[in-house]
Amino acid sequence: MKTITKIVTGISLVGLLFACNKEDKLNYKLQNYDTFTPGxxxxxxxxxxxxxxxxxxxxxxxxxxxxxxxxxxxxxxxxxxxxxxxxxxxxxxxxxxxxxxxxxxxxxxxxxxxxxxxxxxxxxxxxxxxxxxxxxxxxxxxxxxxxxxxxxxxxxxxxxxxxxxxxxxxxxxxxxxxxxxxxxxxxxxxxxxxxxxxxxxxxxxxxxxxxxxxxxxxxxxxxxxxxxxxxxxxxxxxxxxxxxxxxxxxxxxxxxxxxxxxxxxxxxxxxxxxxxxxxxxxxxxxFKLPTLMSNNYVGWLDWDYRNSWGLSKQISAKQKEVLNPILDELGGWTTKSLQFRIVSSAKATLNITFGDNSNTYSAAIDFNITKQVDNTFKFVKSTTQGTGGAYDNAKIDWVVKDVTPLINYLGNTNFVLDWHTPLKDVSPQEYLKFMDFKDSKDPNAIILGQIIERKF
Missing domain, CATH: 3.40.390.70 (Collagenase (Catalytic Domain))
Structure with missing residues (x-):
């Protein structure tokens, strides 16, 4: 049986070889149907x-x-x-x-x-x-x-x-x-x-x-x-x-x-x-300040131009007029910091710290932020204030006296918010660091602040 199998197999292979060698013409034309031409x-x-x-x-x-x-x-x-x-x-x-x-x-x-x-x-x-x-x-x-x-x-x-x-x-x-x-x-x-x-x-x-x-x-x-x-x-x-x-x-x-x-x-x-x-x-x-302010991306503003950043900047006469009563002193105490903190797109808090070498106190005043139809902003003292020590300190008569010029100016003025230095001129070191509150009626009246990152 083994011999028969080999013979049959051999015959089959011969037949296959013969069949593979047979040439059949294909009636088909190869053609590229992609007619695309670069344009x-x-x-x-x-x-x-x-x-x-x-x-x-x-x-x-x-x-x-x-x-x-x-x-x-x-x-x-x-x-x-x-x-x-x-x-x-x-x-x-x-x-x-x-x-x-x-x-x-x-x-x-x-x-x-x-x-x-x-x-x-x-x-x-x-x-x-x-x-x-x-x-x-x-x-x-x-x-x-x-x-x-x-x-x-x-x-x-x-x-x-x-x-x-x-x-x-x-x-x-x-x-x-x-x-x-x-x-x-x-x-x-x-x-x-x-x-x-x-x-x-x-x-x-x-x-x-x-x-x-x-x-x-x-x-x-x-x-x-x-x-x-x-x-x-x-x-x-x-x-x-x-x-x-x-x-x-x-x-x-x-x-x-x-x-x-x-x-x-x-x-x-x-x-x-x-x-x-x-x-x-x-x-x-x-990346314009009105948009950033509306989205609550700005953070806090340092308005104490006695700090190192203020030494190299030109401070307007109006800024000195409304801030000096606070920065000079508060009721005989040394003013340590002055920040305008953007809490949300609708709220800001003026935060002042004062004291002596051994003691530090805080005063806080809330403001409502309103964006005008012309993209200017107004900052009006909130009718309802927070409670607690810092808000109580803001009610002290000598704090009220020194802060009132700033409160009145912020509430009665429409401000154009803009970067202190145009993008084309700003350095990487000062990029997104300084912003102006520009009086919409007086371009020379500017409150300059340094943007500082919110921190816990």
Missing amino acids: AIDDWITKNLTDPYNIEVVYRYQRNMHDINKNIAPADESKVIPQMDIVKKGFLEIYGKVGGVPFIKTYTPKQFALFGSGDYDPDGSVKGGTADGGRRITLYGLNGLNETNPGSVLGNLQVIHHEFTHIINQNRFIPPEFEKVCVGDYYANWTSFENTPAVARALGFVTPYSRKSVGEDFAEVLSHLVVRGQLFYDSYAYGSGATAYPKFKQKEVIVRDYMTKYFNIDVTQLQMEFQRVMEENYKSTE
Whole structure:
């Protein structure tokens, strides 16, 4: 039987060989049905991104560039140039100016892939972008971009700066001390109902998504510092409570040191350049003082110009007129500090400390903040004041006498709030540090204050 089997097998193989050698002509013409020819979009990409930055932009639909199990819409071609112009102005040029040409050539992603709709996950979350292999950034949701709306541009750039952080993290690892700040609080199932914004914030995370991993946390901190700005970050940290506040500030220090140590990039300069681009190119008011005041991002103002900051500044005659009665002394006591603390968008508290070498006392007076239709502000003494020692001290006759000129001036004047030094002239050391209360009827009457961060 073994012999028969071998013979049959051999015959079968011969037959197969014969069949394979038989040539059948295929009546089919191979043809490329893609009739695409490069046009104005491609010329713009070549001129603005490929030639100067060696960046490729894939905007024609490529299913292999997203999860093949998902249906994601292609990009609207009318949005391609606006999107990539935002990338160019709000990301590439900012890092190029601050980090220099070598940084851009080394770390800039070499490919951007664009898709029209969001990348929806089963848990209900939507990806705005991804960073792949350290060389590609994929952007989703392009068809919803409104390049004429500063808010839409800010949201778009938030994604871009977040994803770029992942790329630089793949080149220089996140310092291990960053994870230790919130060790034990990361939560991979970050979309779970119990991970509310309030819960994440109380734990020291700037967004619920930050809890997903150390990498996402790091990227959220840096992107928020740049895109939302320092005063937003400081205000958010303070509003998160005494336990969470130091965690936010520790993370900021680590992120800033990381950027300086590994890339020689000053985050403050990134913030300054980002603000300039948003204001000049997209007419954003996000970083203007009326907006910051309305959002309660300003913090506290030091009005004691006897401090070191006041020695190098020109103090107006009006500021001396209304503040000197307080600063000279209060009822024979030495005035130690004078702060105008922004408590909320609608409330401020004048806080004065006074005493001698052995004793310090406080006086507090609340003010209502009202924003006028012309974007000016008025600060009127509140009808209802707080209670307790500091508020009681403010009722002492000699405190009332010395504070009344300031109270009357604030309540009877409309103030234009503005930065003391224009953005184009300010140094990184004084950026977001000094603001003016300008009398709307007298441009020479200014109350200058130093912004100081709220602290517990």
